[in-house]
Amino acid sequence: MTYIFLGALALLGALALGNYLLRMDRRILRRGLRWGIGGLGILAAAGLLFARRFDLALFVGAGAFAVLRTGRLGAFSFDGPATGAGNTSKVQSYSFAMELDHDTGAVSGRVLNGQFAGMDLMDLGEMDTRILLAEVEEDTDSLTLLESWLDANRSGWREYFASQDAGEKSSADTAGDPVAEAYNVLGLKPGASHEEIRAAHRDLMKAVHPDHGGSSYLAAKINQARDLLLKQAL
Structure with missing residues (x-):
């Protein structure tokens, strides 16, 4: 009866372990197998040396070293199938x-x-x-x-292009009015709050920041518009 209970417990444990391994990230699982098998190979080689089986120790040790160094055991790769130049x-x-x-x-x-x-x-x-x-x-x-x-x-490019297009359409109405032009640059309506001004500035800068390959001129215009409107909203 005890053996049946222990067998059932072992079976449940094996099923739970199998289910856990199936849900693991394949790269993490392969990496764990690589180091686990390589480490066991080194230990086995050390045991064979103590047993004076130098021929087997050399063979097992070389295999373990190859697994740890290259991540391969024969045709099997612990790093997953080759995908050309990188993943x-x-x-x-x-x-x-x-x-x-x-x-x-x-x-x-x-x-x-x-x-x-x-x-x-x-x-x-x-x-x-x-x-x-x-x-x-x-x-x-x-x-x-x-x-x-x-x-x-170029995160935010759609919003930026839309605001620029809207600004161009109303440029005739805002000529000579820097505040109205600033609202158009940021794509905002007059009376926008500090939070709305900062949010619009942040979204547009994601698309045109020079550090991300954007335009220095446009980034400067957007910064000027934000500064002017924040002063006006005080």
């Missing part, structure tokens, strides 16, 4: 070639066709980006890729 995914349309780095989340892109062919998307300024958006608007795949790249690398 990346690549996708391509007529106009763009995009690459996603799974480890960092970075998205890079290159223009394949059109007037900007051969250029890295990171090197394009605001006007170039607007031209490129118009150039691929009839190509759904390319437009989707470009918008995805902008979402990843």
